[in-house]
Amino acid sequence: MKEGTVHPKSLWSASVTPRRFESLNGDLKVQVLVIGGGMAGVLCAYMLQRAGVACALVEADTVCGGVTKNTTAKITSQHGLIYHKLVKRFGPETAALYLRANQEALRAYGELCEGIDCDFERRNAFVYSLDDPQAVEDEMEALRRLDFPAEFVGQLPLPFPVAGAVRFPDQAQFNPLKFVHGITEGLEIYEHTMVREVAGHRAVTDRGTITAEQIIVATHFPFLNLRGSYFLKLYQHRSYVIALEGAPDVGGMYVDDALKGMSFRNFEHLLLIGGGDHRTGKSGGNWEELSRFAARHYPNAKERYRWSTQDCMTLDDVPYIGRYSKNTPGLYVAAGFNKWGMTSSMAAALVLTDLITGKENPYAGVFSPSRSMLRPQLALNAMEAAVDLLTPTAPRCPHMGCALKWNGAERSWDCPCHGSRFREGGKLIDNPATGGIRPRRP
Structure with missing residues (x-):
């Protein structure tokens, strides 16, 4: 791979001058408050306003300045080889509802993007396995049961052989920040307004108190610890992306x-390669792994951009969308998108808009945050938290006291328990922590 100027930020950030919004200045009363200005929060605010609901959104930093700007921006209902797992865990009816919910999210994006210049393109999506043909066949069998027109593919235009792949037709990709620029005009948004506490129908910020009939927490990782047990139901996972110039169009x-496998898509003249994954606070391949891969397979290409992102992972591969907990009427959540945040954000906005406006939604039960926690990942999450809580080191995360780990590749202090991150x-x-730390030298 040839050397060149590498921009240490996502190409989406480089392509858009974002809208800027004022901070809250004084108390506010509104029907619905959305906390969190990522793609999920913005879409919730947009859909609620379109439904005639008076809605305000508050963001601790800037709109879509966190995870959304660092996505690879694929809009698809193909979330790994997931459907045979969903059929096995929940039955074919629930698996079919999950598929329909995400296909509806894809259609909703298509309708909105007709009026927005956001590089929306229809593309086929593929999930491949390097060494497990049975997993691919199991997925194909599940999709046949769900009557979805997926296809088996034996070869891909990638620089390595695969055991097989599943093709989903007519999925999509886009520029997420251009899209957000197009839908935020006219929304009531307050930036640099961090919510410190939610008590009943009141959200307390440093800039005023907001009273709302209903509240949506869309802060990537839910920051309210006393309800919902999200500190047990979620962990966070980091992944890395490079954008190559002079590589082929795939x-x-x-x-x-595989959780630590690679992803590929093109944007204009660039090839985006994702990978190098690891649990937040642990070691992993990061950009070095991707650069070595590119040098080996695309030696004449030039790296132009590199960035990283972080995803919340649930216990059962299904997001948490709905009432924050059984005992919190009027408080809702959208979290745990398992690396598929674009499609899941739209699904969340559609489900929550129906719940808040009193309409029946056929998918609410699928995503209910109150579903069973009895999954193997629960024990792993609890064990990780226990180990890091007992580790005698500093600095510690202000969220729940876990020992932070130094991330040399990104020069940050990362929490292996729940994924909070801090600059040097x-x-x-990154949350769920709501404040900084006093670090020692790494």
Whole structure:
């Protein structure tokens, strides 16, 4: 791979001058408050306003300045080789509802993007396995049961052989920040307004108190610990992306079913390669792994952009969308998108808009945050938290006291329990923590 100027930010950030919004200045009363200005929060605010609901959104930093700007921006209902797992865990009816919910989200994006210049393109999506043909066949069998027109593919235009792949037709990709620029005009949004506490129908910020009939928490990782047990039901996972100039057009969107596998898609003249994954606070391949891969397979290409992102992972591969907990009427959540945040954000907005406006939604039960926690990942999450809580080191995360780990590749302090991250100087990067730390030297 040839050397060149590499921009240490996502190409989406480089392509858009974002809208800027004022901070809250004084108390506010509104029908619905959305906390969190990522794609999920913005879409919730947009859909609620379109439904005639008076809605305000508050964001601790800037709109879509966190995870959304660092996505690979694939819009698809193909979330890995997931459907045979859903059929096995929940039965074919629930699996079919999950598929329909995400296909409806895809259609909703298509309708909105007709009026927005956001590089929306239809693409086929592929999930491949490097070494497990049975997993691919199991997925194909599940999709046949669900009457979805998926296809088996034996070869892909990628620089390595695969055991097989599943093709979903007519999925999509876009520029997420251009899209957000197009839908935020006219929304009531307050930036640099962090919610410190939610008590009943009141959200307390440093800039005033907001009273709302109903509240949506869309802060990537839910920050309210006393309800919902999200500190047990979620963990966070980091992944990395490089954008290559002079690499081939692979003609679709591709992702390895393995958690630490690679993904591929093109944007204009660039090839985006994702991978290097690891649990937040642990070691992993990061950009070095991707650069070595590119040098080996695309030696004449030039790296132009590199960025990283973080995803909340649930216990059963299904997001948490709905009432925050059984005992919190009027408080809702959208979280745990398992690396598929674009499609899941739209699904969340559609489900929550119906719940808040009193309409029956056929998918609410699928995504209910109150479903069973009895999954193997629960024990792993609890064990990780226990180990890091007992580790005698500093600095510690202000969220729940876990020992932070130094991330040398990104020069940050990362929490292996719940995924909070802090800059070298101590400033908060990612929640669920709501404040910074006093770091020691790494």
